[in-house]
Amino acid sequence: xxxxxxxxxxxxxxxxxxxxxxxxxxxxxxxxxxxxxxxxxxxxxxxxxxxxxxxxxxxxxxxxxxxxxxxxxxxxxxxxxxxxxxxxxxxxxxxxxxxxxxxxxxxxxxxxxxxxxxxxxxxxxxxxxxxxxxxxxxxxxxxxxxxxxxxxxxxxxxxxxxxxxxxxxxxxxxxxxxxxxxxxxxxxxxxxxxxxxxxxxxxxxxxxxxxxxxxxx
Ligand SMILES: O=C(O)c1ccccc1N[C@@H]1O[C@H](COP(=O)(O)O)[C@@H](O)[C@H]1O
Numbered sequence: 001x002x003x004x005x006x007x008x009x010x011x012x013x014x015x016x017x018x019x020x021x022x023x024x025x026x027x028x029x030x031x032x033x034x035x036x037x038x039x040x041x042x043x044x045x046x047x048x049x050x051x052x053x054x055x056x057x058x059x060x061x062x063x064x065x066x067x068x069x070x071x072x073x074x075x076x077x078x079x080x081x082x083x084x085x086x087x088x089x090x091x092x093x094x095x096x097x098x099x100x101x102x103x104x105x106x107x108x109x110x111x112x113x114x115x116x117x118x119x120x121x122x123x124x125x126x127x128x129x130x131x132x133x134x135x136x137x138x139x140x141x142x143x144x145x146x147x148x149x150x151x152x153x154x155x156x157x158x159x160x161x162x163x164x165x166x167x168x169x170x171x172x173x174x175x176x177x178x179x180x181x182x183x184x185x186x187x188x189x190x191x192x193x194x195x196x197x198x199x200x201x202x203x204x205x206x207x208x209x210x211x212x213x214x215x216x217x
Contacts, residue, residue, distance in 0.1 A: 003214045005179055008165060008188040009205055010062060011039030011145060011198065018049050020202040024209045028058045030084065030188070033066070033074060036141050038198030039190065046078045060084050060106070064143055068100065075101055082106055084131065086144050095126045104128035106165070110135030110143070111150045117158065124160035131188060134168030147191035149174070152181045172204065172211040179212065187212050 009021040010030030021029055031046045032039040041049070050059045058081040061074055065087035074080070083101065085094060086108040098105045107127040109119045112135035124130055134150040136143050149169030166184035171192035179187065191197070193204040 003179075005184070005212045005214070006165075006186040007209050007212050008060065008186065009193060009200075009208075010060075010167075010188055010190040011037070011194075012049065012200060013039060013041050013045065013198065014200070015049060015052070017200040017202065017205065018053065020200075020205050021209075022054060022057055024206040025213070026057060026205075026209060027186070028060050028082070028188075029053060030060045030062050030190070031078070032062045032145070033070070034062065034064045034086075034142075037145060039145065043074055043077045046074070050078050050080065058082055062086055062144075065089060071097065071101065075103075082129075084108060085127075086131070086133075088143075091122055091126050094123060098126070098128070106131050108133050108144060108167070111154060111168075113151075114154060117154065120158075120160050120164075124162040124164075127162050129186075130160055130162050130164040131167055132164055133188075144168075145190045149178075152178050155182050157183070170208070170212075172207040175208060175212045176214060179214075 006027035008028035009026045011032050012018050034040055053059050060082045061080050062084040082104045084106045094107050105127050106129035107123045108131040133144050134148040147169050165186035165188050167188035170189045193208050195201045
């Protein structure tokens with residue numbers, strides 16, 4: 001039976017793939033502002049993509065340790081619904097960004113083992129949402145979007161003060177099991193709906209959303 005798992009498709013870069021994600025039922029669309037990422041887009045590109053997104057589908061800006069000038073420039077030009085902080089932003093910086101921009105903030109926390117879980121409790125007291133992602137390997141260029149999963153059993157039956165989203169190495173083949181094991185009601189995917197780094201695939205997007213929502217095929 002179908003469930004109501006909300007899906008975020010991250011790292012969109014073309015109107016075609018934005019439309020495909022919306023048509024397939026994505027609840028969130030992610031735009032990456034991080035020059036090292038193969039999914040990085042300019043502010044002008046993001047504005048053009050965001051303006052046609054229907055009301056009810058949240059437009060999320062993913063940034064990594066962005067300063068106020070960078071956030072000012074993004075938010076002056078792009079109509080956004082949420083900020084995703086995916087770097088080493090402190091609890092204090094999360095609170096500052098929330099207050100300065102008045103938008104919901106989702107803080108990404110990397111998980112590799114038990115010792116990483118305390119950070120979720122801390123950020124959960126200040127962020128509007130948590131993004132529970134795999135910790136990047138040492139020396140990785142990207143703090144996320146590496147297509148790596150973590151051991152989902154680490155967070156089975158854990159809950160935090162803020163709503164949360166599961167990320168990291170999710171694909172159409174593993175997302176149903178990830179949801180079953182963790183109890184996630186929201187999932188986020190980037191690499192798992194691509195056929196090359198940074199190149200989204202319409203069929204993979206639709207297949208991922210069907211699988212996340214428990215629909216066959
Ligand atoms: O997608 C990126 O390029 C990216 C760059 C910098 C930080 C985070 C990034 N993506 C986020 O990482 C997770 C997991 O991605 P994947 O599905 O394992 O590829 C996801 O939350 C993206 O939002």
